[in-house]
Amino acid sequence: MSDRGRSRDSRSVGIVTPQVARFDEPLRLACGRQLKSFELVYETYGELNADRSNAVLVCHALSGHHHAAGYHSEEDKKPGWWNECIGPGKPIDTDRFFVVSLNNLGGCHGSTGPNSINPDTGKPWGPDFPVIRTRDWVHSQARLADRLGIDCWAAVIGGSLGGMQAMRWSIEYPERVRHCVVIAAALKLSAQNLAFNEVARQAILSDPDFLGGGYLESDTVPARGLALARMIGHITYLSDDAMASKFGRDLRSGSLGRGSEANAEFQVQSYLRYQGSQFSGNFDANTYILMTRALDYFDLALEYNNDPVEAFRHARCSFMVISFSTDWRFSPQRSREIVDALIAADRPVSYVEIEANEGHDAFLLPIPRYLDVFSAYMQRVGDDA
């Protein structure tokens, strides 16, 4: 491996290559519609052991994808999104575990989604792609587990929307999950969470280039709306403290209020504009709408008399719940609701609130105590495997 590959990061999984699994048996969805067939793109890191007991499923969040660790080529500068947590000697230790990370159904990174061809029309699905709910992801992930010969996951793990998938796994397939790691998540969105998602979607829907979702056929993209949606999201991922220490009120130039609004004057403005424009070049608007709706609809206990204790009584696995002190998107209080319900449901649960300045984003970052606690729990998962 060259200087630019694994050697620049001795604890990297190195070069990885996505794979595609095609499923031709129809998948019935929670919305009542079905997909006749679908594809999932995924990556694996580490080796499946002989008794197939060391497999770990990593579920991604709103704008995530299958590329969670390592690099796609020697020239690739940016590793996968959870490279801090997946690799040899890292919390999800690829020397011990066989890690599976996929792009969820409805995504825009290779799995069947709004950009795929609808076999009934020969055109991209676009806005006609079915509404997807978290349970649909879990069911499609179970198909992938079947395909890989994994009867039971050593652990299902996710942060944010990924943590919601992990919880859903624990009650949809209790026999197929030994450990569930739920990071920076919640049992359901609050009204404020819903409100932010609504504004983000409205930004996309009201972009004239969205064309009711049919932008692909007109060879355009609602770049302005997507950028706004990302900017709104980004504010909620960072804590007020993190923004203060990152930018404060630092100016890009010397003085205020003499220029035109077209020029960003505060550092935080140009940062947000950059984040927005990067995202709008890399993400699909219909997928963004689909993902935020899945987030909105997630309500673990809805079909269990709105009682999360009743919901978790169906689970058979052990749980690890992690929250971050300055996360205001899914605050520690939301994690404590999960923990309280698990305890009342008599499920084994470990909980830790990590002191971290970085807000919701902390779950992606190499915060020492977070990595230590996560590693210690995964050690236990490995000992069970």
Place this chain on the structure above:
Amino acid sequence: MSDRGRSRDSRSVGIVTPQVARFDEPLRLACGRQLKSFELVYETYGELNADRSNAVLVCHALSGHHHAAGYHSEEDKKPGWWNECIGPGKPIDTDRFFVVSLNNLGGCHGSTGPNSINPDTGKPWGPDFPVIRTRDWVHSQARLADRLGIDCWAAVIGGSLGGMQAMRWSIEYPERVRHCVVIAAALKLSAQNLAFNEVARQAILSDPDFLGGGYLESDTVPARGLALARMIGHITYLSDDAMASKFGRDLRSGSLGRGSEANAEFQVQSYLRYQGSQFSGNFDANTYILMTRALDYFDLALEYNNDPVEAFRHARCSFMVISFSTDWRFSPQRSREIVDALIAADRPVSYVEIEANEGHDAFLLPIPRYLDVFSAYMQRVGDDA
């Protein structure tokens, strides 16, 4: 007065009529430009006493205007924006005080602003209207005080951006203010505050109907951008708690995820959409940009070595500072920074943090302890007058 006028609200100031003051002496602005002349629209409530010592200036916030109390006609259904606090027997008691409330320079409710005609071109100013800072408002308000024969305000009062004007008054014209009431404000915006304003402005700027601010000449308005900006703002005005108790996850219809995104499914979505569309029909986009920039630029201590203590040493008045427990736009911590600086600068200050569920919006609402404390302080102001 009819059933529909003052009698429906025995503590109303009744029917009020806006007045216009025209100023023909040029006003030099902080940005270096000047306005050759300008007009301010204002309302007054109560009577100026013989020694002109009972005048109170009310400063408005981001989207406010001169119409703070009473009704504009017998048919008028909605009173002024601070009707809860201004009127006979209310905290700003019009039986004791002569209250002046104006639309700020740059506004869109009658005072000179982007919608006014630029005398040099004969066309609306639009985006060429000068950048306005809080101190410019204070200077223009001082001109209005001169016109009304008010040498010294009994009190300058404001919430949010209005509180910032009140603080600026206290150090720009120390001899002209006896009391300063600063409600739900801050010494300057945080990076997170700046970020929200940036996204709101970007929503407007990226609306194709904004036309670089020249929409008036094309007989259009950037309604989508303004609606988004208002939705974003609205989320920050309400606490998570307030949203939870107002909407929770209540649905507009029975089931989830079967409809199209065009239909709001949660109550909070339709509420935000309504707020957005109402606002976009009533507010000017160039003014919104101007007001948010004034908010961004406000930094009380910037010219005082970034030391608010040094800034407040120039003040001569007494202060009342009020914050609200669930306000996360300008949290109680931000008010305590004001109070700490005032104490260090040896200025008399009373401070109260009101327990209230309603977030930043609380300053507009009839919360009993808030009204009581505010009334008690204003009683003292009146005794001094």
